[in-house]
Amino acid sequence: QVQLVESGGGLVQAGGSLRLSCAASGRTFKNYAMGWFRQAPGKEREFVTAISWNGGSTTYADSVKGRFAISRDNAKNTVYVQMNSLKPEDTAVYYCAAAGTRYYSTYQSQYPYWGQGTQVTVSS
Numbered sequence: 001q002v003q004l005v006e007s008g009g010g011l012v013q014a015g016g017s018l019r020l021s022c023a024a025s026g027r028t029f030k031n032y033a034m035g036w037f038r039q040a041p042g043k044e045r046e047f048v049t050a051i052s053w054n055g056g057s058t059t060y061a062d063s064v065k066g067r068f069a070i071s072r073d074n075a076k077n078t079v080y081v082q083m084n085s086l087k088p089e090d091t092a093v094y095y096c097a098a099a100g101t102r103y104y105s106t107y108q109s110q111y112p113y114w115g116q117g118t119q120v121t122v123s124s
Helices: 027-031
Strands: 004-007 010-013 018-024 034-039 046-051 058-060 068-073 078-083 092-098 118-123
Touching: 004 092, 018 034, 018 092, 018 118, 034 068, 034 078, 046 068, 046 078, 058 068
Parallel strands: 010 118
Antiparallel strands: 004 018, 018 078, 034 046, 034 092, 046 058, 068 078, 092 118
């Protein structure tokens, strides 16, 4: 079992930055790929970014490519997403998720473990 707790959300003006963190419990964190997803009001949850078990591979949704950067620190059981040049359309609840394998997927169904989410609001 892996338990995930997100932090770092908040209110920021357009063009600003935030860094989200996701702290994981359990020894198996280092063996799992990790992902971030988001859900805006009235919309379905969507993939944002993911990272492989050792940080050697990452992927991003086109909408955040070049603005967001995912990283992980396996010694601290934590995954991060640095979000720069934020836009109002980035407003959403952001969820951290752990895959059951070392390699990531963009599909939510491949992530059995989820955090509770953290709100990010970008004002124009």
